[in-house]
Amino acid sequence: MPVEIPEPWVSFLREVDQTLSQPIKVHCLGGFVLYVMWRPPRVTGDVDFNYIDPSGANSELLRIAGEGSDLANRYHLKFQRVANADCPADYESRLIDITPGSFRRLRLLGFEVHDLVLAKLARGIKRDREDVAFLVKKGAIDRDLLEKRFEEEVRPYTQNEARHANNLKLCLDECFGAEGQ
Numbered sequence: 366m367p368v369e370i371p372e373p374w375v376s377f378l379r380e381v382d383q384t385l386s387q388p389i390k391v392h393c394l395g396g397f398v399l400y401v402m403w404r405p406p407r408v409t410g411d412v413d414f415n416y417i418d419p420s421g422a423n424s425e426l427l428r429i430a431g432e433g434s435d436l437a438n439r440y441h442l443k444f445q446r447v448a449n450a451d452c453p454a455d456y457e458s459r460l461i462d463i464t465p466g467s468f469r470r471l472r473l474l475g476f477e478v479h480d481l482v483l484a485k486l487a488r489g490i491k492r493d494r495e496d497v498a499f500l501v502k503k504g505a506i507d508r509d510l511l512e513k514r515f516e517e518e519v520r521p522y523t524q525n526e527a528r529h530a531n532n533l534k535l536c537l538d539e540c541f542g543a544e545g546q
Contacts, residue, residue: 368463368475370401375465377440381430382471389426390472392416392460394450394484396496398475401463405499407492411445412473415452415484451487451529453518456480478505483519489532494539501540508541 370378374397396409417423423446430436430444437443459477476484478500485493500506515533523529 368401373440377442380436382468384429385470388470389422390418392474394476394481398481399496410441411443413445413447415447415450450484451519451523452484453480453514454522455518479511479514483515486532486536487529494536497536498540
């Protein structure tokens with residue numbers, strides 16, 4: 366099922382695609398993926414990404430569409446590298462292709478919804494918890510799967526295990542109600 370990216374995003378991304386000198390794959394997470402896949406009321410102004418292939422294309426992408434670039438200034442949108450996201454260990458196997466069919470060089474791969482939530486919750490900010498609450502109301506989140514994925518794919522690898530576990534518990538209790546109630 367193709368994903369429809371709304372304006373002004375699709376025009377911005379089309380210009381990026383046309384300007385790139387080589388094919389690249391970008392692993393996208395954060396508010397952009399949430400917006401494209403689920404249409405929450407809050408919009409974002411950046412495409413957060415944690416990985417790009419080939420790695421040498423990072424500087425080209427940010428020069429073309431990163432903060433301060435001509436495209437970013439014209440569209441008020443930008444690409445932004447996220448260096449410290451706590452991503453589930455096997456997230457790559459679940460990436461969703463959200464690339465418009467007409468693109469030739471830019472391939473956008475979005476995090477699956479549970480992986481997206483786990484990456485967002487590492488920060489522990491209110492906006493991210495609100496995003497999770499929105500997804501829960503939409504029926505997009507399976508609490509058991511989220512907790513299982515955290516235990517198997519995040520907890521063993523995160524540098525701040527206690528903080529991430531507390532953020533997850535706080536958010537799940539807010540969104541689903543405290544366990545045992």
